[in-house]
Amino acid sequence: MTDEHHYGYDERGHTPRWMIFLLDLVISISSMVLAYQLRFNFSIPAEWSSRFSLVFPLVIIVRGGSFLVFRTFAGLIRYTGTGESGRLLYVASTGTGILTGINLLAYVVTGGILLFPMSVLLIDLVVLLFLLTTTRMFMRNTYYELFNKRDDRKGVIIYGTGQGGLVLKHTLEREMGRNFRVVGFMDETERIAGKKIEGVMVHDVGDLRAFLERTKIHSFIFSKDPPSPEKKVDIVDVCLDFDMKVLSVPHISSWISSRLAFNQIKSVHIDDLLERTPVPVNDSRISSLISGKVIMITGAAGSIGSEIVRQVKDYDPGKLILVDQAESALYDLELKIREEFNQEKCMIVAANIADETRMASIFAALRPQIIFHAAAYKHIPMMENNPAEALRTNICATKLLAELASDHGCDKFVFISTDKAVHPANVAGASKRIAELCLLDIQKRSGTRFSIVRFGNVLGSNGSVIPRFRKQIETGGPVTITHPEVTRYFMTSTIAAQLILEAGAMSEGGEIFVFEMGHSIRIYDLARKMIKLTGLVPGQDIEIKFTGLRAGEKINEEIMYTHEYTTPTDNPKISLVLDRNRSCDGISGKIEALTQLLPGNDNDKILAAFSDILPGFQHAAAVKSKD
Template sequence: MIQKHDVAKVILATKNLDPNRKNKIIEKCLNLNVSVQTIPDANAWINGELNVKQIKNIKIEDLLERPPIVLDKKRIQDYIKGKVVLVTGAAGSIGSEMVRQITRFRPNKIILFDVAETPLYELELELKETFQFFDFETVIGSVTNEYRVNRLFEAFKPQVVFHAAAYKHVPMMENNPTEAVFNNVLGTKLVADIAVKFHVEKFVMISTDKAVNPTNVMGASKRIAEIYTQTLNYTSQTKFITTRFGNVLGSNGSVIPRFKKQIENGGPITITHPDIIRYFMTIPEACQLVLEAGAMGQGGEIFIFDMGKPVKILDLAKKMIKLSGLTYGKDIQISFTGLRPGEKLYEELLNNKENTIPTYHPKIMIAKVNEYKQEEVMPKIMELLNTLPSHNNFRIVSIMKDIVPEFVSRNSIFEEIDQQKKYRNEQQSKTA
C-alpha cells in the first residue's frame, strides 16, 4: 500500500498496538524511507485539544518499549506509606525517578540527598510545580562524609533507604580506582552502617549488571558494596536488599543521548566495537521493579530483572540515523573506536534458570551468589579502605581482586595483576 500510493509519512493513531507489532510496522516503514509519527492519547481528541504540534516523530525509546509492568501496589504502599524515605544520589537519573515513583505511595517525607547542587534544585522545582508534592527535604552532601550522613539520620530518622549514589562510568573509574572505591565502597559502607545504627527497616541498594564477573574497577567496586551490605543481614535488624539491572534508556551519559548529540552535530556516531551488545530498560521501568523488589525482599537477596532481549549497539545507531530522516553512510558515518578499558562486549545478568530463583513477579528473580560472613571479608575490606590514602592504584585493584576472585581485568593496565597472579599460581602448582 505504501509503495502503491507513494506514502511519505505514516501516523500511528492507536496506543493499543502490541510493542512487537508496532516495531514491525515501524521497521517496514523505515526500510521504505517512510517517516513515522505518533499522536497523543484519545483524551486529547475527545477534549478537542489535539493540534498539529502534538504529532511527534517516533523516538528510539518507542522502538525499545516493552509491555507495561504490573506492580503489586499494595505491597509497595505497605512499606512506604507514612514512612520517612531517604534516597541517596537523588539528583541522578535513577535517584530522581525513584523519588518521582515514591511520591505515588504517600510517604510521610522523602529526603533527597545528593552532592550535585543544580540537578537537586531542578528536582525540587519539579516536585513542587509538576507533581504538587511538598513532603520532602533537600540535603546537600556526600555519602562519603560520615559526619554529614550521621547528622542527616539524626535529623530525619529515615525508615527506608534507597541507595542510588554511585560512580558508574566504566572508563573513568578504570582510571580512578581510588575514587571508585572511596565513593562506591566506603560511601555504601558509611550509609549502611549508619542505617543499622538508626534501626532503618529496609535498605535497598541499586547495583549493576557489571558486578557480575566484573572485568572493570567500577563493576568490582559495586560487587564489594553488594558483599558488604549482604553481610550486615547476619548482624542487624535492618533488611538489606540489592537490585541489579543493566543500561537504562536516556540516563545521564548513556549511549542514546550521546548518539542523538552526534547525529545533531552531523556525525560520526562513535561505537567502540561492531559486535558490542547491551540490555536496555526504561528508567521508570527499572525504578518500578526496584520498588517491587524492595517490597518482596526479606533481607540478603540480590534481585535481578528481566532486561528483555539484548540490543546490538550498531543496529541501534543505524535505527537512530533512520529515525532522524538521514541515511547511514551518506549523511551520517559510524566509526569504531575500540573497546575502552574494562569494557565488555556483552554484560551478564545471571538470568538463566540455573543461577536464579523465581519470585512471584515474572520480571524479578533472585540471583544465586556466594554469601559471605563479616569475619570472612571484613579484614580485606578494611585493608582496601585503609589503602585509599596512598592512592596506590595497583595495590588497591590487587586487594579488590582478592575480595572478588572472579574480577579479571579486560583491556586494562590492571591485566598485569592477573598475569602475576596466574604466574604465582603456576609456580605454586609446580612446587606442590
C-alpha cells in the same frame, strides 16, 4: 490555472469564507420559500405572501446574524461530520427560536396577526438543516474527487481509525494539503478493513509490508499506540525497511486547546521503541512499605533516583529525604517535587554520602526507615582512571550508609546495583560487586533487611549511549560505536523504578534480585535505527565509525554469575538470585583493609585489593600509581 482553483477552491483547496456565508444565506432564503410551498401545497394564500416584504429581510437578518455569531463559515466544510452537523442543528435552532420569538411579539403587538405560520417555521427548520448539511457533504465529496486524484503529493499512512486518526487526517489536509495526501488508514480491527473513511481505504496493519511493496509512501504516522510496544517495534521496522519517515502525535491531553497542530506531529524516538509492556505491581504491598514512612533516597537527582522519587511520593510517605551532591540537578528536582508534594514532608539534602560526619548527623536527625541507595559513579572510562573515587563512593560510602542504617534501626535498605557487577571487567563494575558483597556480609549481623537489585542500562540516563547518539546525529555525525558486535540490555527508568519498589517491598533481607531485561540489543543496530528514524540514511547522510573497545568494556553484559541461578517471585519481571557458592567468610576483613587504602590514594594498591576480593578481576588498562 491549475486544478487547485477549480470549483471555487483556493490554491490550498479551501472554499473562501465569504462564499460559504453567502451560500448559507441563499440556502436560508430557499429553505423558507420551500417551507411555505410545502405548507400550502404550492399555493400560498395572498394574506401570507403579502407579508414577504417583511418576512424575507427578517430571515436574512436573523439567519445571517446567527451565522456570524456562531461562525459557521469559519470551519473547513470538507471536514463536515457528526460534530459539524450537531453545530449546524444548534445554529439553525437558535435562529428558528429567534424568529418564533419575533413572531409571537408581532402577534401580541398587532392584536393577533402573525408574520409566519408557526408550522412554516417548523418545516423551515427541518429543511434548512437538511440543505446546510447536504450542501457541505456535497462540497466535501467534490473536494475529495478533485484533490485526491493528484499523485504528485507525498503519500501518508495513518495508524488508527478513531477520532484521533480523523483529527490527524484533517490537520494534514488543513495545514499541509498541498504537500501530503492521506492514502490509507491502518488498524488492528479486522471488521473495518476494506471499508472507506472519508474516501480513504482502511487496511489491516498485518498487510502493511505488502501494501508498501506496491505503493510508494513517504510517512507513517501513529495517531494512537498499538496494542503493545512489541507491535509498535514490528510496524516501525517494516516502515524503516522502506526508508519511510515514522511519526506520531501526542496524547490528546497535550493538544493545544483540544486541537491538534501540525507542529505537534513528531518523529518517533528510539526510546519509544525500547519500551516494553508494563507489568502490574502489587500496589498494596508497595504502599505498606512506603506509606507513612520516612524514606531516604540517595542519588535522588539522578536518572533512576529522580524516577524513584516521582513514584515514591505517590504512595504518601511520611517524609521524603532526598540526598545528592549535584547542586544544579538537586535544585531542579526540588522545584519539581515541591509542585507535586507537601513541602513540609520533603527534605532536600545536599551532601556527599562519603562524608561520615555529615551522613551520621543526617541519620541522627531525620531517622530514615527505608533507604533506596541509588548514588554511585557508573561511567566506565572515568572510573578506570579514578579507582580511588570508585572506592570512595561506590564501596566506602555504601558501607557507611549500611552501617548507619543498621545502627539506627532502619527497616529496609535497597541497593541499586548493575549488570556490570557480574564478572566485572572494569573498575566501576568491580566496585559495585564489592559493595554487593559488603552488604551481604553486614546482613549477617544486622536487623536491617538489605536487598540488592541488578539490571542493565536505563534509557536516556545521563551519559548513556542514546543521548550521545542523538547529539551526534543532530550535529551531522559521525556516530561512534566501540565495536560492531557490542550488545546491551535496556530498560526504561519508569519500569526500573517500579520493579525497585516492588523488590524492596518483597525483600526479607539478604536477597539479590534481577529484573527481566528482555533481549540484549546490538548497539550497531540501535545506531542505524536512530539514524533512519530521523529520515537519514546510515553510511550516506550519517557515517557510523567504530572506535574500538574502551578499557574495561565488554562486548556483552551479563546479569548473573555462572554459579548463580534464579527462582521466580510472584512478579514475573523479578527473579530471586540464588548462589551455589555464596559465602562471605573473610570478606569483612578484606573490605576493611580496602577502605584503609583510601587516604593513601594509591591506585595500584586499590586495584590489587580489588583483585584480592574478586579473584577473577583484572584491571584492563594501566593506571598511574598516583593521581
